[in-house]
Amino acid sequence: MKYYVNTLYPGDYFRDWLVGLLGERIQNKNCEVDVFKYNPSSHTVCRYKFREERYSVVAKFFAEPCGKMKRYNAHDAMNNEYNNLKRVGQFINIARPIARHVDFNCALITEYISGNSLFHYMESERNLYDRLTSIAHTLRQLHDSTEGYYDREREFANFHEVLDQLALDHSTRQVFNELLGNWWYSPLLDRYSGCMIHRDATPSNYIFRKGVPYALDFESSWENGNAIRDLGIMCSELKNYFELNKGSGINAEPYIGHFLWHYSSSEDDFHYVTQVLPFFMSLGLLRSARLHRQYPHFNYLIKEAIECLKALK
Secondary structure (H helix, E strand, C coil): CEEEEEEECCCCHHHHHHHHHHHHHCCCCCCCEEEEEECCCCEEEEEEEECCCCEEEEEEEEEEECCCCCCCCHHHHHHHHHHHHHHHCCCCCECCEEEEECCCCCEEEEECCCCEEHHHHHHHCCCHHHHHHHHHHHHHHHHHHCCECCCHHHHHHHHHHHHHHHCCCHHHHHHHHHHHHHHHCCHHHCCCCEEEECCCCCHHHEEEECCEEEECCCCCCEEEECHHHHHHHHHHHHHHHHHHHCCCHHHHHHHHHHHHHHHCCCHHHHHHHHHHHHHHHHHHHHHHHCCCCCCCHHHHHHHHHHHHHCCCC
16 A cells, blocks of 8 residues: 655755666656655655656665564665565566665665556456466576575574464464474475575565566565475465455465466476475464454464464375
8 A cells, every 4th residue: 555645856865866866767857756655564665756757666765664673784684685686686577676875764776566466366356367377487487596405494493483473372382383393303394405485475565567477575585495485475365365355265275276286397296385385374374463463363363374284294
């Protein structure tokens, strides 16, 4: 969701820097610039629309955190996402980075991608199968192009970190600990290689422009991750959305199956993906639960996360 917050005029330091930065992309150097803020977001994120130029950029200000995490190195975070985008842009469509500037509250400037997010297609269900096919192919391209070693321990450490954030009662936490112990000793999560993962593969981070998918927001991406984590997060988002808005999470299952099939390279690969998926779907449901702690839906997400972990064979 975005809303208008301001208009910048010639003489504004940040506006003038943007105009100079963009060079020939802005014809009228004296144009006014309308500012729209996105909410919610982990940091201040704004679109800068150059009037009558048909051009916009997006700025993320890493020194202006909006989430619970307030203490971190904003300069390093800005550089990390800039470098991640530079690398990922070699393989898939992204909002390309344009510039960064530490003096403007650690601002990262990227292209503005117009279009509809995956949420738009989830709401109407029109062309949703096609859009999920495109995202599946995008993720496959990212994962296959960035192979490295696999950091298995970090996956489990992060799972426990999310559980810590939920502050579950003792007995419920023990259930999760025991189930995670079963997965720890299972060979299913052993891989010979990892890859770069988006790590926040949510519907809002995939925009379609003329039917072509663009991935956004690589601030939290990982090297040496488990590729199926991205699939699990996306599938948990689908299930959660359909539970809240379409009558039942069960109604998401045809779309989930379609998405996984088009990601998989073979029937054997599909079989492996579907075996490992519940671990990362459970993680995705717990991530969503952080946003519903004061609502009854929280209990549904915790129950489903437990059921996913019980799916280990």
